Amino acid sequence: xxxxxxxxxxxxxxxxxxxxxxxxxxxxxxxxxxxxxxxxxxxxxxxxxxxxxxxxxxxxxxxxxxxxxxxxxxxxxxxxxxxxxxxxxxxxxxxxxxxxxxxxxxxxxxxxxxxxxxxxxxxxxxxxxxxxxxxxxxxxxxxxxx
Numbered sequence: 612x613x614x615x616x617x618x619x620x621x622x623x624x625x626x627x628x629x630x631x632x633x634x635x636x637x638x639x640x641x642x643x644x645x646x647x648x649x650x651x652x653x654x655x656x657x658x659x660x661x662x663x664x665x666x667x668x669x670x671x672x673x674x675x676x677x678x679x680x681x682x683x684x685x686x687x688x689x690x691x692x693x694x695x696x697x698x699x700x701x702x703x704x705x706x707x708x709x710x711x712x713x714x715x716x717x718x719x720x721x722x723x724x725x726x727x728x729x730x731x732x733x734x735x736x737x738x739x740x741x742x743x744x745x746x747x748x749x750x751x752x753x754x755x756x757x
Contacts (some may be wrong), residue, residue, distance in 0.1 A: 615717060615738045620726035621709055623651070629708035638701055639663070646724040650684055655701060657688065664688050668698045670705070672729055677718025679731075681706055716740075 623643040631642045644655045651670045656663040669685040681702050683695035709729070717735035 614730040
């Protein structure tokens with residue numbers, strides 16, 4: 612049995628490095644910043660055919676039942692408000708970069724987001740470290756548009 616507990620800090624600049632400005636996908640993240648109200652502002656661009664459309668998303672990270680959810684508070688493209696589900700692909704990309712497969716094996720508590728990153732306490736019983744370290748993309752945390 613492998614028990615795991617501790618505290619962690621995930622800096623936004625590291626998340627931005629992991630998502631990459633030119634990751635070859637449809638979304639390029641230019642910046643990730645924390646806000647005073649515990650939300651995260653992400654400036655990005657969406658590639659549509661041969662155009663790059665600027666977009667911004669405000670996410671609220673919350674811990675519910677030991678899982679981390681990134682709830683979309685606002686989504687805009689070209690300064691025009693969009694339905695929150697527009698941002699789901701970006702939410703999924705950030706969730707993968709920020710949390711990884713370990714978060715399927717542990718529970719998160721006391722999550723706080725500040726101007727530079729997120730901090731939290733975590734614990735897990737009978738943690739499968741191999742699955743947590745080599746999990747498939749998309750097998751990470753949870754995400755949701757509110």
